[in-house]
Amino acid sequence: MPVNGVDHVNILTDDLEATASFYEQVLGLTRSENPTIAKGIAGYWMRDAAGDAIIHLVDRTTAGDRYDAYHPGQPTNALHHFALRCTGYPETRAKIEALGLSHRVSEHPALGLAQIFLVDPNAVNLELNFGGAL
DSSP: OOOOOOOOEEEEESOHHHHHHHHHHHHOOEEEEOTTSOTTOOEEEEEOTTSOEEEEEEEGGGSTTTTTTOOTTSOOTTOOEEEEEEOOHHHHHHHHHHTTOOEEEEEEGGGTEEEEEEEOTTSOEEEEEEETOO
16 A cells, blocks of 8 residues: 555644634645544635645544543644645745744745744744755
8 A cells, every 4th residue: 555645743732723713724624524534523624726625633622532642732642743845935934924923934945945944833843844945
């Protein structure tokens, strides 16, 4: 079985609305209902411009004891970050700066690559990669 890409990232949160707003404001994703989530558990699928649900958000506080062992904001063991291929480097950087979000920029002109590193409201590390940005 060959793997041909990442389908989605699932993020547990204790503050669903703030997390959904973060991904809307910073990445321009749109929230939609999660049609596969168990009844009574709140969550959203965060969709890209093509309509693909690339980030799944699950409100841990509505899931009973299902996620009791998980605590948003705590280190996630071996998973350090997830990276997204993006476009619109100058606009995205300006937006993140205007929102006052802590971030780090790494530019690699020889590779034609710019990167922005930041953290979501649940302490999830994000790497935004902009190919051909420089």
